[in-house]
Amino acid sequence: MIEIIDPVTLNLLKETQFGLSDESGNVVYPILNGAYRLVSNNNYTSNFGMEWNAFQKTQIDKFSGNTVSENRLFAQTNWPKDGLQNQTVLEVGSGAGRFSQIILDHTKATLYSVDYSTAVEANFRNNGPNERLKLLQASIYDLPFKKHSFDKVICLGVLQHTPDVKASVKALVEMVKPGGELVIDFYPIKNILTKVHGKYILRPFLKRMNHDRMMALIRNNIDSLISIYKFNKRIGLGVLNRFVPICEIDRTLPAGMAEDQLKEWIILDTFDMFSPAYDQPQRLSTVSNWVKEFGLVDVDASWVKYHDNLEAATVRGRRQL
Ligand SMILES: C[S@@+](CC[C@H](N)C(=O)[O-])C[C@H]1O[C@@H](n2cnc3c(N)ncnc32)[C@H](O)[C@@H]1O
Numbered sequence: 001m002i003e004i005i006d007p008v009t010l011n012l013l014k015e016t017q018f019g020l021s022d023e024s025g026n027v028v029y030p031i032l033n034g035a036y037r038l039v040s041n042n043n044y045t046s047n048f049g050m051e052w053n054a055f056q057k058t059q060i061d062k063f064s065g066n067t068v069s070e071n072r073l074f075a076q077t078n079w080p081k082d083g084l085q086n087q088t089v090l091e092v093g094s095g096a097g098r099f100s101q102i103i104l105d106h107t108k109a110t111l112y113s114v115d116y117s118t119a120v121e122a123n124f125r126n127n128g129p130n131e132r133l134k135l136l137q138a139s140i141y142d143l144p145f146k147k148h149s150f151d152k153v154i155c156l157g158v159l160q161h162t163p164d165v166k167a168s169v170k171a172l173v174e175m176v177k178p179g180g181e182l183v184i185d186f187y188p189i190k191n192i193l194t195k196v197h198g199k200y201i202l203r204p205f206l207k208r209m210n211h212d213r214m215m216a217l218i219r220n221n222i223d224s225l226i227s228i229y230k231f232n233k234r235i236g237l238g239v240l241n242r243f244v245p246i247c248e249i250d251r252t253l254p255a256g257m258a259e260d261q262l263k264e265w266i267i268l269d270t271f272d273m274f275s276p277a278y279d280q281p282q283r284l285s286t287v288s289n290w291v292k293e294f295g296l297v298d299v300d301a302s303w304v305k306y307h308d309n310l311e312a313a314t315v316r317g318r319r320q321l
Pocket residue numbers: 045048049052059092093094095096097098099114115116117119138139140141156157158161162272
């Protein structure tokens with residue numbers, strides 16, 4: 001069983017219908033819309049809270065009709081489907097819960113799913129209530145669990161968006177119990193051109209923009225941007241798309257979607273590209289060295305292919321028994 005602790009006092013907390021309470025029975029962290037709230041909504045992830053509540057169902061396999069999240073999770077983790085009986089999984093940075101859904105619907109694990117933003121509300125609407133799901137709004141830097149608690153720890157699509165990526169990796173490693181496993185991925189630095197990109201040129205201005213305004217700007221211009229992107233590709237100048245302010249459709253979105261569905265994913269991913277407070281890609285070798293430095297063994301760093309046109313820079317490791 002996983003014990004939930006107060007990240008400030010380190011005292012044990014008890015789950016009640018009103019929230020997490022201390023030993024005197026006082027609720028110290030309330031439960032609201034299905035999630036224990038250990039932090040205020042007013043933090044650097046407010047863009048993600050807005051994004052995942054606005055696009056609650058877009059990337060959730062059971063609603064989108066595709067199997068991208070399922071393929072990705074099992075390709076990255078190598079977990080057996082229908083396995084993980086009596087195992088505990090910690091997922092950090094769960095967003096709207098695309099991987100929470102797969103863990104709950106395709107394994108038998110109990111899931112502790114954490115996000116710093118109000119995305120926990122979207123996750124609850126998508127995946128709750130479920131007796132195998134505990135949702136917590138908390139930060140990777142103040143996780144409310146004892147060290148070495150979980151059989152599996154995953155953090156997918158998150159690390160680059162945290163302010164101190166090395167400290168984030170350390171916090172995740174600390175949660176893995178002896179014999180347990182860590183699986184993480186992140187935006188990779190591939191070569192010196194990685195940051196020569198419209199995203200990194202425009203982000204210093206755009207990340208400060210009001211999020212409603214940014215969303216409206218993207219929605220109002222998305223058709224023209226898609227046309228420019230397609231035109232550049234058609235005339236053999238696809239390389240110019242690095243500088244068009246739109247997500248990298250061919251490299252980041254699953255091929256084969258209907259036009260309307262693809263457009264929704266493009267709007268979501270374009271907002272996701274410009275709005276985060278932090279966007280810090282990492283080298284596979286750097287992250288893998290950190291994971292070893294923090295004590296895991298059998299560390300594997302590789303590109304994992306999970307769809308015709310998609311792959312993820314993934315690091316896995318295990319804590320020795
Ligand atoms: C790009 S989203 C990915 C969400 C989900 N894993 C997915 O792939 O759909 C990154 C998520 O990380 C969360 N996040 C960022 N910093 C965090 C922190 N310090 N602690 C916990 N979650 C954090 C954000 O709120 C956001 O929901």
